[in-house]
Amino acid sequence: MKKFKSILGKCLNNFTGAFAFGTSVSVIVFYIFYLILILFRDGEKDLTPVIAMLTVHIITVAFVFLFKINENFHKYDPELIGDNFIGFNRKCRMFKKNIELLFSHRVSYALNGFKNMEEEFEENMDTGEKSVLNFYIARCYDLMGFYPNAAKYYESSKNFGFRNKVIDFLSARCAGSMGDIENALSLYNDVMYDQSTPVYQYVRTDIGKMYIKQDDAENALKWYQEAMDRHENYADAVAGAAIANLMLHNFDEAEKLYRKALLNRINIGFIQYYKEIKNAVSDKNKEG
Numbered sequence: 001m002k003k004f005k006s007i008l009g010k011c012l013n014n015f016t017g018a019f020a021f022g023t024s025v026s027v028i029v030f031y032i033f034y035l036i037l038i039l040f041r042d043g044e045k046d047l048t049p050v051i052a053m054l055t056v057h058i059i060t061v062a063f064v065f066l067f068k069i070n071e072n073f074h075k076y077d078p079e080l081i082g083d084n085f086i087g088f089n090r091k092c093r094m095f096k097k098n099i100e101l102l103f104s105h106r107v108s109y110a111l112n113g114f115k116n117m118e119e120e121f122e123e124n125m126d127t128g129e130k131s132v133l134n135f136y137i138a139r140c141y142d143l144m145g146f147y148p149n150a151a152k153y154y155e156s157s158k159n160f161g162f163r164n165k166v167i168d169f170l171s172a173r174c175a176g177s178m179g180d181i182e183n184a185l186s187l188y189n190d191v192m193y194d195q196s197t198p199v200y201q202y203v204r205t206d207i208g209k210m211y212i213k214q215d216d217a218e219n220a221l222k223w224y225q226e227a228m229d230r231h232e233n234y235a236d237a238v239a240g241a242a243i244a245n246l247m248l249h250n251f252d253e254a255e256k257l258y259r260k261a262l263l264n265r266i267n268i269g270f271i272q273y274y275k276e277i278k279n280a281v282s283d284k285n286k287e288g
Helices: 002-039 048-071 090-103 107-120 127-143 147-159 166-177 181-192 198-213 217-230 234-247 251-263 269-287
Strands: none
Touching (some): 090 107, 090 127, 127 147, 166 181, 166 198, 217 234, 234 251, 251 269
């Protein structure tokens, strides 16, 4: 059934392309013959109908051209999607709709849409499209906290040829969230020194967050300090160092870094997080 749908889809796509091309050719041929007919007729030569039809045709062609140009660009993540899913067939329309859902934070709906595409167009996608589709399925699972599923699809995306370094960065983040520190560090290391990708500057703060989640404040502080020294993702590095110092009971240093993070316009959620960690550490000291 899937094969039949795939063949039918291709036939319809080819038919619409042939119809559009054939119509354009026939209109041009009509113009030529009509002009010849008028020019060789006796009497007054009225070119108004030809000029009117030609004007309408030019406007229509310009409109279609602009519409097609718009199809050939992706609004979101063009550097990741590249020239995949460009067009106006059902597959491309579904992909664009699901990307819209993902970037509108309707992640579960986007995931369902991408999974439907995976099933429906399994035999009607090239490796480039499969790599991109698997990446966005992984991204949905990642955002929903289903890290084993996300890691599986990130790996599948790489197997289909996805080469942007962001996939190693996100795979490392997944591995860290699952507690696989060794694998996470290996993946992070592949990105850390590659300055051709903008994500390299987030690696050290990401490793710091990974160690914070593992309750290893000492290692976390080391990575946050490196990020501060290199001025990488600076506001997050300072904020992370403040949290690590709290956990190590270095309260004076934590307060200094906390104020510095605020001066560097750290996101507002950090204030509440800092207070929660501070209260938790204080309560633990009282119990001790």
